[in-house]
Amino acid sequence: MKCSIPKGTRDFMPTEMARRNYIFDTIRNVFKTYGFEPIETPSIENLSTLMGKYGEEGDKLLFKVLNSGDFMKDVDFSQEYHKVAPKICERGLRYDLTVPFARFVVQHRDQITFPFRRFQIQPVWRADRPQKGRYREFYQCDADMIGSESLLNELELVQMVDEVFHRFGINVCLKINNRKVLAGIADLIGAPDKLVDITVAIDKLDKIGLENVQKELAERGLTPEQIQALNPVFELNGTASEKIAQLQTLFANNETGLKGTEELATLFSYIEAAGIRCQVELDLTLARGLNYYTGAIFEVKALDVAMGSISGGGRYDNLTGIFGMPNVSGVGISFGADRIYDVLTELEKFPSDLDQSAKVLFINFGPAEQAYCIRYAAQLRAAGISTLIYPDSAKMKKQMDFANKKLIPYVIIVGENEIASNSLTIKNMATGEQQTLDINQVVSLLK
């Protein structure tokens, strides 16, 4: 029988787990210092909660769970498969953390004290075609603050991004834009109905260059005059405050654009006062999921590695509206754990002691020595030190090989002399150095 797992899914070995947990723990700890609280939602949601929330493509990518029992009863199988699916599957796997969070807020609105900050670190599932770096099961790490329109929330997201990547030792650039500014631009050039087309096209500026963006804008129905009127957007330059000054002139007669510019001005003044270590840039070509965001939008890129965005988010004004609870404003951020993993690997920034399985191994020479080891192992464990006793009195070489393969940094050797003198001989596996110590000295050494 061949053992395998479904395409696009992964097993995680202890070394990968240690690295992944380092990422999750770092992000979680930063979330907590900003007063975010953990929640969890079920892996399985009613399909009615999920369908229609991610566009037509998203509906196709939802994993559907077959009804239990006689799922075929009263179902007409002469219809097309996408009509049959919802009849035989009432539930599906979580596709992201945002829609379940919106459902959670509406369902538990009476138990929640607003403004509410929650974080959620859980897997999601998408029936996407698997490829390098794209999986069918992967974790999302989301933090959202809802029930407050204050731009202090945006500042704190920026501070969290700064803190998380500072802890990781990854140099990043945080790009900021505002959806209202983009809407103002669409107004200005006389194409308010083309907002999505404009942003989809200019979002590609990095990848395809200005000329191709302009070509795409033409294909999307913008006139040459409208395309030319966009030039000020691409030509904006200088510091954030200089760009903001130029936008204020540009939007002199445009309310939406001016509002967005003011929000940017306030946020950047906060950022300057707070003292952010990472690079922060006002980037008018940043677009991100526009159907969804209504104010600030963020995106984070690593500076020293070629990699897509490793974090992103923004302000939305109507997340819970889809579940019948309108006018709840929120702002959130999501960290891409898999990409952060790849960046840390490429930059060799993982802490070096993550790979340890146990801190120390007691070599097992036989029943008498084993009894002595059990007693002292208990003391090391009580001190919080990860401790192994080799379970059998196998050959010394086999036991030492085991310690080496498992990257255990110390072994303890107990023979007649140690038992007689109530001591332990401890060997540093890296240096080969051996010392005979009492238990308290061993605890101090290994702590």
Add this chain to the structure above:
Amino acid sequence: MKCSIPKGTRDFMPTEMARRNYIFDTIRNVFKTYGFEPIETPSIENLSTLMGKYGEEGDKLLFKVLNSGDFMKDVDFSQEYHKVAPKICERGLRYDLTVPFARFVVQHRDQITFPFRRFQIQPVWRADRPQKGRYREFYQCDADMIGSESLLNELELVQMVDEVFHRFGINVCLKINNRKVLAGIADLIGAPDKLVDITVAIDKLDKIGLENVQKELAERGLTPEQIQALNPVFELNGTASEKIAQLQTLFANNETGLKGTEELATLFSYIEAAGIRCQVELDLTLARGLNYYTGAIFEVKALDVAMGSISGGGRYDNLTGIFGMPNVSGVGISFGADRIYDVLTELEKFPSDLDQSAKVLFINFGPAEQAYCIRYAAQLRAAGISTLIYPDSAKMKKQMDFANKKLIPYVIIVGENEIASNSLTIKNMATGEQQTLDINQVVSLLK
């Protein structure tokens, strides 16, 4: 639109999350001090991996995932539903952590150094009828050591059970038995083929009493003589060593029974030497999933609360055999997080500070004060203190209500005086006491 989640699933609010994480972290930390390493397997496995591993009933309770795309193509829907299901579902949700672990070991055998200790804390899914305390999605916390037959492993499981429940402050009784002893008994009474019937029946002794167990044994085809021959099992008494002595006499001519008795004798001698705090009992009426275990079996019950078993496990000699890798012996333990949650709730043993969302809230009086607060909040957060700034300059009462509802133990109040003297006024919400301090004093107070 009505918001709901599927029957048998749960949302977890921050308070529940804090309590659940306290349970998982405690168990995880004990696992780690014994040198267990974390792994994770995908939520979705190939159905071929899962089917036939949990009995006929288990196959029915597997959640099956509908194939993506045109799942109906070339499928004959005139068959019965349980024949159609595997045609339209290639994958299913993890049903337990044991079978995926066996698959993992076989699949990655070349990368694993044996003996291998792994722990795994992940959700599993079962399409069981939901009822009080039984969910369709729940976490299992498993630790297994494989590739070693040493009884030292059994001892270490006992030590872990002792340590975990000691940390929880739950008084428990750990019951131990051995499958070979049960097999020996079946041999002795001349019914080796009735081993499963015998154990299923005597497993119910606690619930239904001796008379009913004997009735059930008769229904299961044992003769009155055989049933009477079982009496020594029910009549065993005294300490573990006394019971072991009686078993040695009983099994004088039975190899399997004697082997099991010797294993028990060794394990109990280890346990005595190691100094276990919890109550440990040799219980011949303990049976547990017999098709599966081959040596020691364990079960843990809380002493001060009426509740089923809260932990259990045992030795198995052929876990990976189902995937074509025979003769790998292992021993494992599983902690029942949901039941432990209920026990801790009933005994009021959860640490009292788990419910805090943030440690401190800065009251927001307006732009000037807010800027001052941002600076000091950053310093508290840098010291690892969970800190909130109220995002708007709402009415004082509203902000204080927020602190009370969120159980935030301290608020910091900043006005003109504090700004002028570069200080912070901090209020203890429980006592009402207020102090004006500098930032270092505040850090010391909140650390």
